[in-house]
Amino acid sequence: MAAASFFKHLARPQAYICKDCIRYGAIARQARRAISDGWLRKTAEAEIAWKEQSKLIGAGEKQSTLAVLEERGFIKDIAGGRDELDNLMTNKRIGAYVGVDPTAPSLHVGHLLPLMALFWMYLHGFGCTTLLGGATAKVGDPSGRLSARDAQKADSQKMNMIAMHVQLKKLWSNVDALAGRFGYQKEWAWKRALLNNNAWLNKLGITEVLRDLGPGLRLGTMLAKDTVKTRLEKGDGMSFAEFCYPLLQSWDWWHMYQANGIQLQIGGSDQYGNICAGMDAINYMRKTYHAPHLREGLDGPLMAPFGFTTPLLTTSSGEKFGKSAGNAIWLDPEMLSSFDLYGFFVKSSDDDIERYLKLFTFIPLPQIKLVMTHHMTQPEQRHAQHLVAKEFVSLVHGVPAAEKAEKEHKALFAGGSKTLNLDALRNAPRNPGKASPSPQEDMSMSLNKFAPQVNAQNAPQKYTSLPKSLVMGSAFPQILYSAGLVSSRSEGHRLVSAQxxxxxxxxxxxxxxxxxxxxxxxxxxxxxxxxxxxxxNLLVVRVGKWNIRMCHILEDDDFEAQGLTCPGWEEFKEREKAKADAATGVGSSPLFPM
Ligand SMILES: Nc1ncnc2c1ncn2[C@@H]1O[C@H](COP(=O)(O)OP(=O)(O)OP(=O)(O)O)[C@@H](O)[C@H]1O
Ligand SMILES: N[C@@H](Cc1ccc(O)cc1)C(=O)O
Structure with a gap:
């Protein structure tokens, strides 16, 4: 919400607070945030700094943020007009967002394209939001697909959502650390948020959507969308739920436009149709929304919504890297090791590498130019490839993992790429549970081999199963031990005591x-x-900042029938048996010595 209307709400007596104001956060924020003099002063200073910066941009003394994004290759299409967006971003610290549906247990490399554009905006002072589509994932985006997605079970939906939530948090914290190395030090005015559309879509009534947005949606326009036409003509038809997906995404944006001042949506190029649908919806609501006081001030050009798409990351044959194509390069180290993620970039071709340096690293462009000049003197050393690989792995897995992967890869090619070090290759780490490939296999590793290997024997560590009786009959220290997060119950005890x-x-x-x-x-x-x-049937526990376990609770019989076990299970059964025996007198009666 714009600052002016925010302050207006503060002055309004409680009796006039309408349901929509409460929902869109003005009151919640008022209650939560004590508006101190310090906060007002910092806000005013940030506003002045922004104005100074726009003057410099206007005078051609500084590059605009849109120009920075263009120069690095992030912009494919802009919805709403290039110059208009440039002007808006120069004159106003707008909010921007990227949405991701948690329809898999991990983000993949393709997601990083729109996310990197968002990270750059954050480093340039814009309010940036990553949105997890907990609610939209239940419907499934039909964009670019010829068939409907397979329905997901509620518990795997929830596990995917938790896994991606933690992954996005970690990614953002790595952004701060990495960008700092290139001189971007966090400033007070930089704001970021991680939201989940479950928070508002789960409460949204169909009559509200039909009343507020329904009259503005034209069937002709909706039916003319590429996704709908292609599905009807070449695919397996489309359900009403999928047809309504853009409506949900539009509502998200409208909600965040009101509550968080988000005027820009960024997505991969397959999101262009959804982004345009969202812009149409917001423009309609700006004019017609039934609560006039919430419409106030939304009509000026500096309140218009915009969108842009990033190019798609594709295989050399032009296929999008993603979940649906089954060729995703996963970011979760339990699905693809740091070594293999590093390897993906080391294998990229010289034709792609400069583009990757611009898209996937925070290295300034003049430095990239120098790197490329150096690289071209000895391309067989893969200098640029190693640099992208290291920066990328640092961003998603952290610096220590990247340094380790670099060492291991360099050890493989001691003395240049033609002399493969077989000993090092034999000892190099693979994905947990995967057999080490032969050197030939490794060198020709096809991209599909990066697909997740999640199965009962090779389940990623983050997921584990626990028997029901243990969960129902234990305290937290035992759970931490059985989930494999601590090495003993007493360690669990100490950790719980220390919070x-x-x-x-x-x-x-x-x-x-x-x-x-x-x-x-x-x-x-x-x-x-x-x-x-x-x-x-799900218990999710965490130790430290990032070490989580999603514990799937199974009936004891199923747990054992599947040949599963966990730390402390045998002792737990023995303790329970002893307790039962004591209760029934078995083994403790002097009349029946055992
Ligand atoms: N290969 C890619 N290149 C660029 N952007 C991508 C790529 N894959 C996904 N994205 C973008 O990431 C965001 C989230 O995508 P989404 O959650 O639909 O993942 P996805 O892998 O594309 O899923 P699916 O393949 O199942 O459609 C979208 O903006 C999407 O366009
Ligand atoms: N539809 C997007 C994800 C998304 C979900 C909700 C949004 O509001 C925005 C984007 C995709 O599948 O790629």
Whole structure:
């Protein structure tokens, strides 16, 4: 919400606060944020700094942020006009967002294109939001697809959402660290958020959408969209739910436009249709929304929504890298090791590498030019490829993982790319549970081999199964031990006492429906693990910042029938048996010595 209307809300007596104001956050923010003099001063200073910067841009003394993005190759198409967007971004610190549907357990390299554009905007002072489509994932975006997505079970939807939530958080924290190395030091005015559209779409009534947006949606326009036409003509038809997907995405944007001042949506080029649908929806709502006080001030040109798309990252044959094509290069180190992720970039061709340096690193352009000049003197050394690989792995897995992967890869090619070091190759780490490939296999590794290898024997560490009786009859230290997060129950005990372990959700409430909240584990009787079980069969626990376990709870018989076990399970059964025996007197009666 624009600053002017925000302050107007502060002055308005409580009796006049309407439902929409509450929903769009003005009041919630008012209650949460004590507006101190310091905050007002910093806001005013940030505003002045922005004005100074726009003067420099206007005078041609500084590059505009849109020009920076263009120069690095992030812009494919702009919706709303290039010069108009440039003008808006120069004169106003607008909010921008990228949405991702958690329809897989991990982000992949393709996602990084729109996300890197967003990261650059963040480093240039814009308010940046990553949106997890917890609600939209339940419908599935039909864009660019000839067939409907397979329905996902509720528990895997939830696990994907949690995994991506943690991944995005970590990515953002790595952005701060990496960008700092290139001189971008976090400033007060830089704002970022991670939202989940479950928070508003799950509460949205169909009558509200039909009343507010329905009259502005023209069937002719919706039916003429490429995705719809292609599906009807060449695909397997389209369900009403999929047909309505752009409507949900549009509502997201309208919601965040109102509540968070988001005027720009960024997506891969397959999102162009959805972005345009969202712009049409916002423009319609700006004129017609039924609550006039919320419409106030939305009509000027500096309030218009815009969008841009990034180019698609494709294979050499032009196929999009993504989940649906089955060729995703996963960012989760449990699905693709740092070594293999590094390897993906080391294998990229000289034709692509300069583009990748611009798209996937924060290295300034003049430095990239120098790197390329040096690279071309000895292209067989793959100098530029190693640099992209290292920067990319640092961004998604962290600097130590990248340094390790670099060392391992360089060891493989000691003395130049033609002399493959077979000993090093034999010892190089692979994905957990995967057999090491032969050197020939490794050198010709096809991209499909990067697809996730998630199965019972080779389940990523982040996921584990626990027997129901253990979960129902244990305290947190035991759960931490059985989930493999600590090496003993006493270590678990110490960690819980020190408030260093967390459980997702709130007692007796499925609070991760809307976003992922963590509660510090406690020893109290009233705060038992059982109270945090989600959807009847999922317990999510965390130690430290990023070490999480999603524990799938199985009936004891199923757990054992699948040949599973976990730390402490045998002892737990013995303890339970001893307790039962003691209760029935077996083994403790002097009359029946055992
Ligand atoms: N290969 C890619 N190149 C550029 N952008 C991509 C690529 N893959 C996904 N994106 C973008 O990332 C965002 C989130 O994409 P989404 O969650 O649909 O993933 P996806 O892998 O494209 O899924 P699917 O293949 O199942 O459609 C979108 O803006 C999308 O355009
Ligand atoms: N539809 C996007 C994801 C998305 C979801 C919700 C949004 O508001 C925006 C984007 C995709 O599948 O790639």
């Amino acid at each position: 260093g372990a967390y459980v997702a959700g709130q007692p007796d409430g499925d609070s991760i429906g809307n976003s992922l909240n963590w509660s510090a584990m406690k020893h109290f009787e009233t705060d038992k693990p059982q109270k945090y079980i989600l959807d009847g």
